[in-house]
Amino acid sequence: MNIILLGPPGAGKGTQAARLVEARGMVQLSTGDMLREAQASGTEMGKIVAEVMAKGQLVTDEIVIGLIREKLAQGGSGFIFDGFPRTLAQADALAALMEETGQSLHAAIELQVNDEILVDRIVGRAEQARAAGQPVRADDNAESLKTRLMAYYKQTSPLIGYYHAKGLLRGVDGLADIDTVEAQIAAILD
Numbered sequence: 001m002n003i004i005l006l007g008p009p010g011a012g013k014g015t016q017a018a019r020l021v022e023a024r025g026m027v028q029l030s031t032g033d034m035l036r037e038a039q040a041s042g043t044e045m046g047k048i049v050a051e052v053m054a055k056g057q058l059v060t061d062e063i064v065i066g067l068i069r070e071k072l073a074q075g076g077s078g079f080i081f082d083g084f085p086r087t088l089a090q091a092d093a094l095a096a097l098m099e100e101t102g103q104s105l106h107a108a109i110e111l112q113v114n115d116e117i118l119v120d121r122i123v124g125r126a127e128q129a130r131a132a133g134q135p136v137r138a139d140d141n142a143e144s145l146k147t148r149l150m151a152y153y154k155q156t157s158p159l160i161g162y163y164h165a166k167g168l169l170r171g172v173d174g175l176a177d178i179d180t181v182e183a184q185i186a187a188i189l190d
């Protein structure tokens with residue numbers, strides 16, 4: 001079973017993906033994590049994406065589709081797509097890749113939240129990291145967050161209609177506590 005987690009930055013996609021990995025042995029494919037790894041490894045691609053990410057803009061479709069293609073080529077199933085697709089072109093590319101590898105998508109699960117909570121969660125995440133002496137994500141600041149939210153509404157939210165049209169869209173209340181969201185997702189998967 002392969003699923004997509006959809007929702008704005010701070011909606012809880014990463015948190016729920018981690019729970020699914022733990023509880024069901026699914027495989028999390030987070031393009032954000034892959035891009036941060038590329039950045040940390042100091043490759044040419046890493047340098048290019050670092051600047052784009054820090055501003056809160058989207059990295060090119062070509063780069064992220066390439067990252068996902070590599071992962072899918074390694075085989076396996078039970079994927080949780082976290083932070084991908086983020087544009088309609090990426091969604092079409094994913095559909096093609098899934099077909100090529102003989103796989104299908106079970107659901108696109110939208111974590112429904114509101115903007116106020118997102119700002120609180122992301123500012124909270126940065127403060128927690130700071131207090132724990134951990135690195136704060138370069139894009140977890142008010143300015144980038146504005147750009148990230150705008151990118152979500154302009155470029156990613158059309159995917160809600162796209163997956164609705166494909167009969168794959170499922171909504172969960174992302175404002176509920178973590179365990180409740182997890183249970184709602186479990187109900188969709190079982």
Ligand code: ADP
Nearest residue numbers: 009010031032053056057058059064083084086
């Ligand atoms: P969040 O959802 O909390 O903003 P992510 O870790 O998913 O965080 O992504 C961080 C940044 O990585 C994005 O703002 C964007 O610059 C880049 N990125 C991640 N996934 C994609 C994608 N599928 N397409 C384009 N850019 C992406």
